[in-house]
Amino acid sequence: MATTARLTGRFAVAGMLGAMGRRSAQERADGRLGLLLAAPAILTILLIAVIPLAGTIWDSLFRLSLRFENAPRPFIGLENYWSALSDDAWYNALQITGLVAGVSVTVELVLGMIIALLVNRSFRGRGIVRASVLVPWALTTVVSAKMWSWIYDGRYGVANDLLMRLHLIDTPIIFLVRPEVTIWAMVAAEIWKTTPFMALLLLAGLQLIPQELYEATALDGASPWQTFWRVTLPILKPTILVALLFRTIDAVRMFDLPRVLTNGGPGKSTETVVLYTYNTMFTSLNFGYGSTLAVMTFLIVMFVSFIFIKVLGAPTQGARR
Amino acid sequence: MTAPAGTVSARALPTSEATRRARARMLEGIGFYTFVVGFVVFCLAPFIWTFLTSLKGPTTIYDVPIRYLPTPPDLVNYLEIFGLERFRWALLNSVIVASSATAISLLIGALCAYAIARLDFPGKNILLALVLAIAMFPGIAIIGPLFRQFSAWGLTNNYLALILPNVTFTLPICIWTLTAFFSELPIEVEESARVDGCTRMQAFYKIVMPLAAPGVFTAAILLFIQAWNEFLFARTFMSQPNRLTATVAIAQFEGADMAAQYPWGQITAASIVITLPLVVLVLLFQRRIISGLTAGAVKG
Numbered sequence: 001m002a003t004t005a006r007l008t009g010r011f012a013v014a015g016m017l018g019a020m021g022r023r024s025a026q027e028r029a030d031g032r033l034g035l036l037l038a039a040p041a042i043l044t045i046l047l048i049a050v051i052p053l054a055g056t057i058w059d060s061l062f063r064l065s066l067r068f069e070n071a072p073r074p075f076i077g078l079e080n081y082w083s084a085l086s087d088d089a090w091y092n093a094l095q096i097t098g099l100v101a102g103v104s105v106t107v108e109l110v111l112g113m114i115i116a117l118l119v120n121r122s123f124r125g126r127g128i129v130r131a132s133v134l135v136p137w138a139l140t141t142v143v144s145a146k147m148w149s150w151i152y153d154g155r156y157g158v159a160n161d162l163l164m165r166l167h168l169i170d171t172p173i174i175f176l177v178r179p180e181v182t183i184w185a186m187v188a189a190e191i192w193k194t195t196p197f198m199a200l201l202l203l204a205g206l207q208l209i210p211q212e213l214y215e216a217t218a219l220d221g222a223s224p225w226q227t228f229w230r231v232t233l234p235i236l237k238p239t240i241l242v243a244l245l246f247r248t249i250d251a252v253r254m255f256d257l258p259r260v261l262t263n264g265g266p267g268k269s270t271e272t273v274v275l276y277t278y279n280t281m282f283t284s285l286n287f288g289y290g291s292t293l294a295v296m297t298f299l300i301v302m303f304v305s306f307i308f309i310k311v312l313g314a315p316t317q318g319a320r321r
Numbered sequence: 322m323t324a325p326a327g328t329v330s331a332r333a334l335p336t337s338e339a340t341r342r343a344r345a346r347m348l349e350g351i352g353f354y355t356f357v358v359g360f361v362v363f364c365l366a367p368f369i370w371t372f373l374t375s376l377k378g379p380t381t382i383y384d385v386p387i388r389y390l391p392t393p394p395d396l397v398n399y400l401e402i403f404g405l406e407r408f409r410w411a412l413l414n415s416v417i418v419a420s421s422a423t424a425i426s427l428l429i430g431a432l433c434a435y436a437i438a439r440l441d442f443p444g445k446n447i448l449l450a451l452v453l454a455i456a457m458f459p460g461i462a463i464i465g466p467l468f469r470q471f472s473a474w475g476l477t478n479n480y481l482a483l484i485l486p487n488v489t490f491t492l493p494i495c496i497w498t499l500t501a502f503f504s505e506l507p508i509e510v511e512e513s514a515r516v517d518g519c520t521r522m523q524a525f526y527k528i529v530m531p532l533a534a535p536g537v538f539t540a541a542i543l544l545f546i547q548a549w550n551e552f553l554f555a556r557t558f559m560s561q562p563n564r565l566t567a568t569v570a571i572a573q574f575e576g577a578d579m580a581a582q583y584p585w586g587q588i589t590a591a592s593i594v595i596t597l598p599l600v601v602l603v604l605l606f607q608r609r610i611i612s613g614l615t616a617g618a619v620k621g
């Protein structure tokens with residue numbers, strides 16, 4: 001925080017000097033050097049992200065199939081977009097993505113908060129807890145999806161075995177075959193992988209709250225519940241918003257887990273927006289329409305981040321996952 | 322002499338109060354550690370179950386009811402997957418792609434981060450916004466043109482086709498981590514080096530880089546994990562069996578004997594092998610990883 005203040009201070013001073021008239025030779029040299037140093041990063045981003053994005057937008061205006069080489073690819077303007085707006089499969093994917101993102105991020109936040117509040121103290125074995133928190137986070141999503149599909153296996157899966165041993169169910173559940181069960185099985189796998197990390201972020205935020213503040217509110221006779229709502233939560237708000245922003249966007253971009261765990265099935269019951277887009281492009285080879293769906297996904301992500309950053313005021317200076 | 326009853330009870334009262342408090346504290350401690358153990362089990366259980374499965378031979382793995390412990394442990398699954406040429410290639414491909422992407426991203430990112438931390442240059446705010454946008458960017462929005470371009474240039478099944486997107490998508494974390502580190506280094510060190518006749522660039526690689534080595538190392542771990550786990554581009558740009566990365570290989574795993582039952586033994590063994598580098602990194606560098614990951618988010 002002090003660093004940020006010092007940095008802003010330096011920029012403010014530089015700005016004032018600039019406003020006062022001539023920029024010194026040193027400043028101009030610094031400006032040139034700065035651009036030079038940043039140039040490789042800017043070029044990479046332009047070449048690999050910005051220009052291809054423009055390419056996707058361009059492709060979305062054509063009827064473009066990769067199924068046949070040299071097939072005609074007529075320009076059709078916004079027709080693909082109108083098709084998307086009346087595409088039931090897209091609405092289905094949108095609904096599923098919204099449901100999965102909403103439920104998993106909410107549960108992650110609540111569980112993560114409870115864990116962070118309980119673990120926010122020094123105790124023996126902290127290191128073990130820290131290391132085990134990082135395992136689900138570091139684990140490859142594809143591997144995690146494979147692990148869960150083995151756990152959910154209808155015949156040999158350990159999930160059924162445990163539930164039966166605990167007498168919670170009498171007959172095995174075929175987790176990945178019934179749509180109304182499959183989607184929650186997928187959400188559970190997602191929650192398992194991301195909750196620990198949410199807890200970690202929130203814990204880091206909690207540790208910045210000075211102990212004196214809690215002592216003062218205790219002296220004022222506040223109950224723990226009041227302290228949480230009036231003191232902890234407001235101070236933690238920026239951390240929560242950043243965590244929510246990145247988790248929500250991750251959930252909207254969800255591809256690896258449904259691709260490997262269910263491949264969108266049964267039927268289309270777990271087909272997320274990105275998975276549907278991907279299949280349109282690379283299975284149906286319908287590139288024009290797939291590009292349209294990709295642009296729409298991009299717009300959704302931009303919209304979500306706009307809401308978080310501009311409307312809710314998530315601080316993004318140096319934010320990261 | 323009769324001791325006044327009051328005195329006795331007055332003495333006894335604090336003692337019983339103390340024991341009650343001690344008991345309450347102990348109960349709280351037990352409750353707390355039960356929770357902690359439960360949480361650790363929650364985090365590790367799927368991984369441990371996968372590990373146990375990977376040690377079971379083909380006969381015990383499909384036992385019903387389930388046998389939890391592999392008795393005796395059997396390494397046959399590990400021997401089988403390492404016997405597969407495709408799997409050995411997949412590991413090598415992942416190592417090549419992830420480490421090249423990490424190295425390039427660090428190089429590009431370090432220069433950019435230094436400029437952001439220390440220099441005032443035109444378009445800096447636009448750059449920061451661009452970096453943030455890349456952190457949230459859906460890969461699906463660029464995969465089509467990249468795929469067509471790479472195909473046209475004959476770059477599919479070429480490491481470069483994976484290294485380039487991985488560099489791009491690891492840049493935000495690289496730049497953020499390193500900017501935070503550079504900003505925290507005392508600027509006086511650089512200034513005195515320049516007074517002594519160093520140019521800014523000399524000060525950068527002679528003074529700043531060595532001091533920022535821990536930050537560079539932290540960034541390297543984070544970038545490597547991200548690149549190692551990448552799936553979308555790897556699945557799309559690589560199709561030859563010997564060019565797949567580990568994530569794609571495991572997603573498409575068919576096992577040594579394609580006619581056999583779905584080879585869970587081999588899949589779980591492959592899962593463990595693929596995850597092992599990550600788990601080792603996590604265990605060795607947990608403090609660094611956590612400080613690198615959380616610093617930006619909580620500083621706001």
